[in-house]
Amino acid sequence: MSTQTIESRSPQDQSDVVVSAPAADREAVAATFTRAREAQKEWKRNAVVRADALAAAAAAVDAAKDQIVDLMVREVGKPLTESVMEHGRAVRILRYQAQAALDPDGDTLPAAPPADPRTLLLARRRPRGVAGLITPWNFPFAIPLWKAAPALAYGNAVVLKPSSDALASALLLEEILAKHLPEGVFNVVAGGGETGQAVIEQADVISFTGSTNVGLQVAQAATARGIPAQAEMGGLNASIVLPDADVAAAAKVIAGAAMGYAGQKCTATGRVIVLGDPAEFTDALAAAVDALPVGDPKDSSTVVGPVINPPAREELVTAATGAPQDGGRVVTGGQALDGPGLFFSPTVVDGQEPTAKLAQEEVFGPIVTILKASSAEQAVEISNSVAFGLVTSVFTSDLDSALTVVDGLETGMIRVNMPTSGVDFHAPFGGEKQSSFGPREQGKAARDHYTTTHTITIGPAG
Secondary structure (H helix, E strand, O other): OOOOEEEEEEOOEEEEEEEEEEOOOHHHHHHHHHHHHHHHHHHOOOHHHHHHHHHHHHHHHHHOHHHHHHHHHHHHOOOHHHHHHHHHHHHHHHHHHHHHOOOOOEEEEOOOOOOOOOOEEEEEEEEOOEEEEEEOOOOOOHHHHHHHHHHHHOOOEEEEEEOHHHHHHHHHHHHHHHOOOOOOOEEEOOOOHHHHHHHHHHOOEEEEEOOHHHHHHHHHHHHHHOOOEEEEOOOOEEEEEOOOOOHHHHHHHHHHHHHHHHHOOOOOEEEEEEEOOOHHHHHHHHHHHHOOOEOOOOOOOOOEOOOOOHHHHHHHHHHHHHOHHHOOEEEEOOOEOOOOOOOEOOEEEEOOOOOOHHHOOOOOOOEEEEEEEOOHHHHHHHHOOOOEEOEEEEEOOOHHHHHHHHOOOOOOEEEEOOOOOOOOOOOOEOOEEOOEEOOOEOHHHHHHHHEEEEEEEEOOOO
């Protein structure tokens, strides 16, 4: 174990050290993987045991609701209402994947001549071994579980390297799961980049969620080792508002998608593309944003809490300050707020061109820029003009218009009259371009990443 100490501090009060722990060096990570490999040998053998264990883990996570919710609010500043929702999602993920452990593990195929007609031709899936998971802070329970639960269901062991800003949440998850999973099957290692690199060096399969720059490095390092990698990265998501949309309703939905949880979601809306004169919508969005309660995440009415750490707030200040220099106008917000928490006022910018920095580079926080399009085709072109391709929303009351726009969008997920934020745990999740690398996450799609296919031919004796 290294001498470096990892600390997690509350964004509501930076003097509040939620947890501190020594960082795991390469030797400690290697020892953790050794234990995990030994545990996985038995864990992979019995799907019914795995299903029962994951179902028991789901019940335990459900029972720990108050403890989990309180920790999320304190450690990552997630507003109470959203923390309650994330807890429920974490429970449902475990319940769903508990049943996935009992799904068919392959297919039988007809044997081709000249094989004996009694020959069995099987394509069977097996676990890859030990999954190395590297996760962010913004969904401290849901993201580790939407990676770990399917990995475990299909017979893998897991080593999780969480963000330092969500270390206490990961350690609590480990404590809860340890009571229902065999020792060594689910493991947490604390640390920064060096620890993450050590995980990649040891794992049989990698799943990462975080920034694009780091995600591409993770994919490259895993590929160099010849192991499968999955990386969910940035998303400068657009909401397209067509002329026939209900302006007030669209503005309210988009305000929540852009600013909820201080905009700290990879699916948050970062750009709004308005077809035609954007003046009416700009006023409506500014009013909807100004109406969002900003404050203590422990308050059940709060929608916008603090941002995660000082560098995150500094980046937002820089983005808002630079917007007028890049052709924009700060319509509302744009300032760091006084107080003990790391608050930044929800910010709406308009007047920029699609080539402006704020319209091309993701800023992880409560800031959105409004762009103008003269046609539906141009709106699609603007939406597609960034390096990312995670999710796009289209607001319209006309189905034909929706279908026309949807068909041209280069994003992995497309939503109509729905916020860009929010995903379904039982549906494939992922994007295009620099938003994602590798196969999709969640639902049945997760099986493709955490298992490998073996083709087996069995002929009759004699």
